[in-house]
Amino acid sequence: MPQPPWEKGPIIDIGGRGFRLPAAPRPPLGAWKGLAGALVGGLLLFTTYYQVEPEEVGVVQLFGAYVGTSEPGPHLKLPFGIETVAKVPVRRQLKMEFGFRTTRPAVRSEFATPPEAQAESVMLTGDLNVAVVEWIVQYRIKDPKAYLFHVRDVPETFRYMSEAAVRKVVGDHSVDEVITIGRAEIALEAKEELQRLCTLYGLGIEPQQLVLQDVNPPAPVRPAFNEVNQAIQERERAINEAWAEYNQAVPRAKGEAEQAVRAAEGYALERENKALGDAQRFDSLYEEYRKAPDVTRKRMYLETMGALVPKLGKKVIVDEKARGVLPLLQLDGSARPEATKEVKP
Numbered sequence: 001m002p003q004p005p006w007e008k009g010p011i012i013d014i015g016g017r018g019f020r021l022p023a024a025p026r027p028p029l030g031a032w033k034g035l036a037g038a039l040v041g042g043l044l045l046f047t048t049y050y051q052v053e054p055e056e057v058g059v060v061q062l063f064g065a066y067v068g069t070s071e072p073g074p075h076l077k078l079p080f081g082i083e084t085v086a087k088v089p090v091r092r093q094l095k096m097e098f099g100f101r102t103t104r105p106a107v108r109s110e111f112a113t114p115p116e117a118q119a120e121s122v123m124l125t126g127d128l129n130v131a132v133v134e135w136i137v138q139y140r141i142k143d144p145k146a147y148l149f150h151v152r153d154v155p156e157t158f159r160y161m162s163e164a165a166v167r168k169v170v171g172d173h174s175v176d177e178v179i180t181i182g183r184a185e186i187a188l189e190a191k192e193e194l195q196r197l198c199t200l201y202g203l204g205i206e207p208q209q210l211v212l213q214d215v216n217p218p219a220p221v222r223p224a225f226n227e228v229n230q231a232i233q234e235r236e237r238a239i240n241e242a243w244a245e246y247n248q249a250v251p252r253a254k255g256e257a258e259q260a261v262r263a264a265e266g267y268a269l270e271r272e273n274k275a276l277g278d279a280q281r282f283d284s285l286y287e288e289y290r291k292a293p294d295v296t297r298k299r300m301y302l303e304t305m306g307a308l309v310p311k312l313g314k315k316v317i318v319d320e321k322a323r324g325v326l327p328l329l330q331l332d333g334s335a336r337p338e339a340t341k342e343v344k345p
Contacts, residue, residue: 047079055091059144060084066145088144093208096159098166099134100213122218123167129175132216135187137162137194138209146204154203161201162210165193175217180229183212 051074052058058070060077061084070085077083099121104110121132139158141147151157169190173182191210198205217225289296 044079047081048076050075050077050085052085052087056087056089057144058085058087059148061086066149069144086144086148088141088147090141090144093138093140096137096139096155096162097134098136098159098163099132120163123170125170125175125178126172127174130218131170131175131178132214132218133166133170133178133212134214135166135190135210135212137207138211139205139207141204142206143204146202148204150202150204154205157201158198158203158205161197161203162190162194162207165197166190166210168193176232179215179217179225180232183215187212 050058052070052072054072056072058075060067060070062078062082064084067083075085077085097117099117100111100113101117102109103112121134123131123133125131147154169186170178173186176182178186187210191207194207194210198207216222285296285300
């Protein structure tokens with residue numbers, strides 16, 4: 001009786017003749033059942049258990065329909081594809097680059113500009129000039145359900161939205177504002193426009209920051225633009241220096257003028273008070289003179305002499321014998337020895 005095919009051994013060639021080896025023993029039926037059970041159990045465990053990382057949430061779907069969201073940690077689901085889980089990194093800040101691509105991130109990162117990146121960076125400004133704008137958008141997934149189900153191919157749609165928002169804002173500004181003085185304002189307006197588009201289309205994405213990385217004129221006109229920009233900077237520097245000198249000179253001149261005015265006012269007040277005092281003194285003196293002319297005249301004479309004599313530099317004592325010739329005395333030191341006696345001060 002011939003052997004069944006699974007009971008025949010393999011045929012080998014020895015010296016040009018074929019020999020059949022003995023057939024391997026057939027495994028028992030219980031071993032097959034155990035192996036099948038192990039495979040089924042492993043497949044069941046593999047399709048039932050899933051792990052959600054701390055920065056993610058799991059979006060559970062039953063035959064493709066949304067069921068719920070699972071938080072970070074170990075979870076179980078219906079096996080064999082009845083329920084599927086899409087993991088969405090809602091707690092991670094994502095980044096999208098425009099106008100360039102990072103080829104190797106490191107301390108000194110390396111960048112490249114493929115043709116598609118170069119095409120998305122060339123823009124027309126509001127004054128019909130061309131600028132090469134490179135920017136970065138940092139965002140996070142806010143609504144995982146909307147991110148997965150509302151729009152097809154969300155990353156590509158978000159890239160088109162970001163490009164449209166930046167082109168719209170750049171088209172409303174001049175090339176000088178885009179390249180020099182208005183970059184922060186343009187970035188803020190573009191972020192607000194991008195947020196409006198994300199809300200309108202329900203992407204489930206929240207733009208957190210839009211940064212203009214590098215903004216330059218096209219390469220053929222870059223030298224001329226740099227010269228113009230340098231001239232503008234020199235003009236601004238000259239204006240700032242002039243304002244600095246103005247802010248120093250004008251307050252100083254105002255202070256000096258104020259000081260002169262105050263000094264003049266003080267001098268006028270002093271002269272006025274002195275004149276009033278002299279007039280009042282003269283009135284008082286006249287009143288006394290009217291009452292006692294001789295006494296007042298003698299007192300005035302003595303006061304006048306008391307004020308003048310100390311200024312002569314030396315003192316002169318008049319002898320009693322020279323009373324009658326007092327007006328004829330030589331007070332400069334040439335008087336007669338018997339009439340005067342000089343005393344050094």
